[in-house]
Amino acid sequence: MRTRILLMLMAGLLTVPLLAADFVVKAVKGTVEVRKGVTEEWKKVKVGDLLKPEDSMRTGPGSSATIEADKRKLTIPEMAILDISDVRQLSQEDFLLKLAMQNILAVPPRERDELSIPSATVLHGDNASKTNAPSYPDTKVGEMELHGARVLFDNSYFATSILKSKETLRTHPELKMNFDARLTVATAFEKMRLTKEAVTEYSLLAKENLPIPQAKKVQVALERLKQGK
Amino acid sequence: MIAGSYTPGTNLEFIEPGSFVFQGDSTRLDNARHITYREQFALGYGYQVTPTVGLGVSARYREQFITDTRFVTELGIPRSIESLNYSASAWNVDVGLNWKPDADWSFGVVAKNLFRLTESELPQDVLSYGLRNVKTLRVGTAYRASSIATVAFDFDTQANGGAGSEWLLGDHWALRQGVLFGGKSTQFFAGISAGVGFSYGSTKVNFSYVHFLNESSRTKPTVQEFLDKGVQDLGYNAFTPSQITLTANISLGRTREAWAKIEYVQILSEVYPSSYQTLAYQPLGKARVKNISSKPILAKVSFFVDQYMDRPTETPRAEYIEPNAVKEVPLFAIFNDAIKFVPSMVLRAAEVIVKASPAEDYDDKTQTRLTIRGRNDWDGNVFSLKYFVTPQDPDVMRFTRTVMSQNKDTMAAVAKQLEKFQSARMLFDEFASRLAYVNDPKASKDRVQFPSETLALRGGDCDDMTVCFTSLLSSVGVSTAFIDVVPLQRPDEGHIFMMFDTEVPAAQAKLISDNPKRYVIRKNERGEETAWVPVETTAITKGFQQAWELGAKEYFDDVEVGLGIVRGWVRLVDLMLQ
Numbered sequence: 072m073r074t075r076i077l078l079m080l081m082a083g084l085l086t087v088p089l090l091a092a093d094f095v096v097k098a099v100k101g102t103v104e105v106r107k108g109v110t111e112e113w114k115k116v117k118v119g120d121l122l123k124p125e126d127s128m129r130t131g132p133g134s135s136a137t138i139e140a141d142k143r144k145l146t147i148p149e150m151a152i153l154d155i156s157d158v159r160q161l162s163q164e165d166f167l168l169k170l171a172m173q174n175i176l177a178v179p180p181r182e183r184d185e186l187s188i189p190s191a192t193v194l195h196g197d198n199a200s201k202t203n204a205p206s207y208p209d210t211k212v213g214e215m216e217l218h219g220a221r222v223l224f225d226n227s228y229f230a231t232s233i234l235k236s237k238e239t240l241r242t243h244p245e246l247k248m249n250f251d252a253r254l255t256v257a258t259a260f261e262k263m264r265l266t267k268e269a270v271t272e273y274s275l276l277a278k279e280n281l282p283i284p285q286a287k288k289v290q291v292a293l294e295r296l297k298q299g300k
Numbered sequence: 301m302i303a304g305s306y307t308p309g310t311n312l313e314f315i316e317p318g319s320f321v322f323q324g325d326s327t328r329l330d331n332a333r334h335i336t337y338r339e340q341f342a343l344g345y346g347y348q349v350t351p352t353v354g355l356g357v358s359a360r361y362r363e364q365f366i367t368d369t370r371f372v373t374e375l376g377i378p379r380s381i382e383s384l385n386y387s388a389s390a391w392n393v394d395v396g397l398n399w400k401p402d403a404d405w406s407f408g409v410v411a412k413n414l415f416r417l418t419e420s421e422l423p424q425d426v427l428s429y430g431l432r433n434v435k436t437l438r439v440g441t442a443y444r445a446s447s448i449a450t451v452a453f454d455f456d457t458q459a460n461g462g463a464g465s466e467w468l469l470g471d472h473w474a475l476r477q478g479v480l481f482g483g484k485s486t487q488f489f490a491g492i493s494a495g496v497g498f499s500y501g502s503t504k505v506n507f508s509y510v511h512f513l514n515e516s517s518r519t520k521p522t523v524q525e526f527l528d529k530g531v532q533d534l535g536y537n538a539f540t541p542s543q544i545t546l547t548a549n550i551s552l553g554r555t556r557e558a559w560a561k562i563e564y565v566q567i568l569s570e571v572y573p574s575s576y577q578t579l580a581y582q583p584l585g586k587a588r589v590k591n592i593s594s595k596p597i598l599a600k601v602s603f604f605v606d607q608y609m610d611r612p613t614e615t616p617r618a619e620y621i622e623p624n625a626v627k628e629v630p631l632f633a634i635f636n637d638a639i640k641f642v643p644s645m646v647l648r649a650a651e652v653i654v655k656a657s658p659a660e661d662y663d664d665k666t667q668t669r670l671t672i673r674g675r676n677d678w679d680g681n682v683f684s685l686k687y688f689v690t691p692q693d694p695d696v697m698r699f700t701r702t703v704m705s706q707n708k709d710t711m712a713a714v715a716k717q718l719e720k721f722q723s724a725r726m727l728f729d730e731f732a733s734r735l736a737y738v739n740d741p742k743a744s745k746d747r748v749q750f751p752s753e754t755l756a757l758r759g760g761d762c763d764d765m766t767v768c769f770t771s772l773l774s775s776v777g778v779s780t781a782f783i784d785v786v787p788l789q790r791p792d793e794g795h796i797f798m799m800f801d802t803e804v805p806a807a808q809a810k811l812i813s814d815n816p817k818r819y820v821i822r823k824n825e826r827g828e829e830t831a832w833v834p835v836e837t838t839a840i841t842k843g844f845q846q847a848w849e850l851g852a853k854e855y856f857d858d859v860e861v862g863l864g865i866v867r868g869w870v871r872l873v874d875l876m877l878q
Contacts, residue, residue, distance in 0.1 A: 106815060108817070108849075108853055108856070109815055109817045109818045109849050109852040109853050109856065110815065110849075111813060111814050111815055111818075124861050125817070125853065125856055125857060125861065127815075127817075156856075156860060156861045161863075165863055165866055165867070168863075168866040169863070169866055172865070172866070175865060175866075176820065176821075176822045176823070176865070176872070177822060177823040177824075178779070178781075178801075178822060178823065178824050178825055178874050179874060209810060241806070241821075241829075242806050242807065242809070242816070242821060242829075243807075244807065
């Protein structure tokens, strides 16, 4: 009986971090905002507010916030965006599948014998002189999301840190030269003992024209991984 | 099959010698008795009851002629003799059964002289010289020991029997040899035989020689022996002499020799009219076919349902089956348009036919039951739901053309990147202004309305609305996908909504929304990443904006937080555009 209770408690402890939890705002400094679910607006947050997994938090310049759930405390520094749903651990299986999500979500190629749904051609009027609306490559938003990913890394949420960083770098190609963020991804892979993935990330970085300190870090890491340390 | 035979050589003649010498003048009168039996004509009919069992009935025309002598006396003294001729004829009927369970074994049984159709009988005083008509049961078996050798054995209740073998020399020639035993012979082994056969197409010629070991007892019996043993079978009896036989057989009609047999048929699923076209490519069942011939065969199986198919649908390719082997052959069905109008579930008989031999029709056929569901029935599989999407339906086209035409000016002002997004928004809002969501979980379980029905009825449940809006978007060239959510712990709470491709590049997705949780970045077939927008079609009364918000929230909760796609309880089904 005692063994069973112990096992149940252990199972409980193991499952808690895997679930996205509600957080409570414990401290706020400067401009700290929250965006609820799928709404568009950012609203100021105050101490004691409840943050749901579908919410996001944003800190302005010189600002910071501390949130807590299940005795897990997280401090978000200035100029960062954090999705609350990312503050959780993922099993390695879930993580690797999520990493491949880009391919899972891709529209599959048409199969030869699959019955296609016919579609009619449609014309949207005859005004062909429309100007393209301005595009808004929000580099700043991308950088803030990378900062949020760094917060996850610093708090040992390596899986969600990698996923967030990769997604941000994918949707903000202009941030490709943010070597710090890419180095964080490589290090997170290493921390997760996914050596092959870590070597791939470090090798890609090694091909870039890195500043000397980062180049050195990459070289040391590759040596370390090759020696299996 | 009906057969007839004429065998002029099937006759036996016995002479009982006798003479009378008159006293005094030594005049000698011949009073021999002549007995002749003939069996020259026969008719037969065979019927293949199943591919392995055949029944046959035959009638042999048997004639008997006896020429006797009678003394003509004067004053008690024989002066001369006169001939007395007796004859009798009858049809003796035999019934037989043949069973060929596989390519190697065959078994037969025949009841001979089962009954007689008598035309005339011999008079009582010469009846003892007539043919015997004892009811006899004859059984036999043959076994194909190799591709060229067959051995056979038979015997009957009159203690006649035989054993022999046949050796095939190529496709046309055969050598045969055997022994005969019993037959009221003076020794157990009565004789030996050898022969050669030739066959070409429907023609067969056989030449054989039978040598009896104790010839003298057969050809010169005493009257008493003759009367005791009698003659039952003209082909083989106690008095048959060594003989040469030549037979020619020409089959003028069709012969049916089954090469393949259907062991069973299994229908794998019911037929849903909405997705009937898939059954031309995906098997709806299978037939287990056995090669019952002695050679490898190529078998084709056909499937046919009267009224809903114009002709039987054959398997695309013939299946190679070794002798005695079995193979499961998939069944396909090309239905005609009548199936699209089945109002509710019907049960139909389906015919399954296998054809392997060069025969004109088939080797075996069987019947099975097929359930055809109503036109609106749905099997609950989200992959099948796409067959309810009908973007080319005139009602759908009319709806979208009207909306697009009415909003022509608005569309002209929309940025190029947002055309698809704006089209979807306008169609949804127009859709919302005309239709209402009906929350009927029972109806949504297994029944789906076609878009034209939803538009006509001005409403529907979750599946109906999703299918209808998807059809509307598809008809204006917007790519769509179903999002099928079946929670692991609560499968009864399954739900379907949809998303569409705005074709806005991922890097410009902020044109749609600042919040990335409101769209899904997906790679298309060209490898370009675009933003897809989830829409909860049941929120139709709330307008596009809220239906989008709800769809996006559901998607984020189920896919991002709940890891539904990763864990397999959320599925995306893309609807391909032509």
